[in-house]
Amino acid sequence: MLPRPPERPRSAALRSVVLSEGLFVVRRLFLVRHCESTGQEAFAPLTAAGQAQALVLADHLTTVGADLLVSSPYTRAQQSLAPLAQRLGLPVETDARLVERVLAAEPLSHWREALRQTFTDLDLAWPGGESSRTAMVRGRAVIDALLAQPACTPVVVTHGNLMTLILRSFEASHDFHAWERLSNPDVYCLAVQADGVRVSRTWGAFYG
Secondary structure, three states: OOOOOOOOOHHHHHHHOEEEOOEEEEEEEEEEEOOOEOOOOOOOOEOHHHHHHHHHHHHHHOOOOOOEEEEOOOHHHHHHHHHHHHHHOOOEEEOHHHOOOOOOOOOOOOHHHHHHHHHHOOOOOOOOOOOHHHHHHHHHHHHHHHHOOOOOOEEEEEOHHHHHHHHHHHOOOOOHHHHHHOOOOEEEEEEEEOOEEEEEEOHHHHOO
């Protein structure tokens, strides 16, 4: 069973209170999929299109009140966050728990079907790979730790598969088909309310 987000006194987050669709939000965290990259290797950089996307991503996130930037250590994730970090004058922290989930040690010819099966059976692990549940737990641990910090608005950049699993830990509707629909980049807001966490996509309404 996945851990529940830690409960915090409402007063600890008063400076982050906003009104959203008639509901008071006491904390917000923005979860981001990296921009278009040249490959899947850890050191694969962004493409020229991905670099342009990173600038638009910075436009999208400059005004959300972000005061903490956290990224997967992979190059494409850090480069996706670099323009925002420069505009805000903030450092980028890295967390190894945000790296992409490894489906298998060796390439699978049927990798999409193999991935789909891991969304059906969360404990299925292909040889040398990581199960969806294991990846979900490590990714969710990062989010819970950030939400447990004194009031702040984090922006967290990770990868598509892990991002979908983190979102699934909050809402079961984030399945294999949700992963298929993700764009590069993509942005979801996790809004912590008195009665739980509300997940909403913010990128589609802004750009594409």
